[in-house]
Amino acid sequence: DAKTTQPPSMDCAEGRAANLPCNHSTISGNEYVYWYRQIHSQGPQYIIHGLKNNETNEMASLIITEDRKSSTLILPHATLRDTAVYYCIVRIPGTYKYIFGTGTRLKVLA
Amino acid sequence: ETGVTQSPTHLIKTRGQQVTLRCSSQSGHNTVSWYQQALGQGPQFIFQYYREEENGRGNFPPRFSGLQFPNYSSELNVNALELDDSALYLCASSLFRGTSSGNTIYFGEGSWLTVV
Numbered sequence: 001d002a003k004t005t006q007p008p009s010m011d012c013a014e015g016r017a018a019n020l021p022c023n024h025s026t027i028s029g030n031e032y033v034y035w036y037r038q039i040h041s042q043g044p045q046y047i048i049h050g051l052k053n054n055e056t057n058e059m060a061s062l063i064i065t066e067d068r069k070s071s072t073l074i075l076p077h078a079t080l081r082d083t084a085v086y087y088c089i090v091r092i093p094g095t096y097k098y099i100f101g102t103g104t105r106l107k108v109l110a
Numbered sequence: 111e112t113g114v115t116q117s118p119t120h121l122i123k124t125r126g127q128q129v130t131l132r133c134s135s136q137s138g139h140n141t142v143s144w145y146q147q148a149l150g151q152g153p154q155f156i157f158q159y160y161r162e163e164e165n166g167r168g169n170f171p172p173r174f175s176g177l178q179f180p181n182y183s184s185e186l187n188v189n190a191l192e193l194d195d196s197a198l199y200l201c202a203s204s205l206f207r208g209t210s211s212g213n214t215i216y217f218g219e220g221s222w223l224t225v226v
């Protein structure tokens with residue numbers, strides 16, 4: 001099973017870009033990278049996912065390195081409501097078994 | 111809003127008792143999975159159901175069991191409750207479209223179980 005490594009915590013000033021890194025050095029060729037966030041004991045919220053190419057949606061951008069061993073989630077203009085635990089996850093092919101780590105606790109500061 | 115609803119939101123049980131948690135999937139979704147999240151930890155995969163059959167299981171004992179119904183709603187049953195079963199139980203639903211596609215799961219708000 002591929003595993004992910006994330007820094008335990010990060011701070012970001014409100015209005016600035018938040019860049020959350022993730023290492024997944026054992027990822028295999030057909031495994032997707034997913035990002036979710038969890039705001040204080042609510043259910044995890046889907047943000048974005050990708051396989052090889054960079055992806056962007058209304059919430060965030062996902063940058064995946066060419067060797068796919070790491071990725072970065074970018075929140076372009078962080079707000080106080082973005083304060084949450086962010087999980088980088090690799091999905092096991094053919095299942096919905098997501099291996100969650102302990103995530104990165106992002107605190108957006110006013 | 112993900113369209114995934116869970117009940118009850120909170121409950122307290124006594125050690126040794128049994129509990130049933132319920133989940134209503136997002137409309138059109140055919141797959142449901144369950145996760146356990148202890149305080150301060152990331153969610154841990156329990157099992158998933160597709161077309162009413164279990165087709166994937168994490169490292170949980172047999173006293174954790176489930177059902178998926180024809181309308182794709184689901185139940186998680188836990189027998190012989192232990193204190194360590196106290197956790198947030200999350201249900202997630204998705205539409206399975208093949209192993210090669212990026213199928214996304216959507217979580218409900220969870221059921222908080224406290225075992226005393």
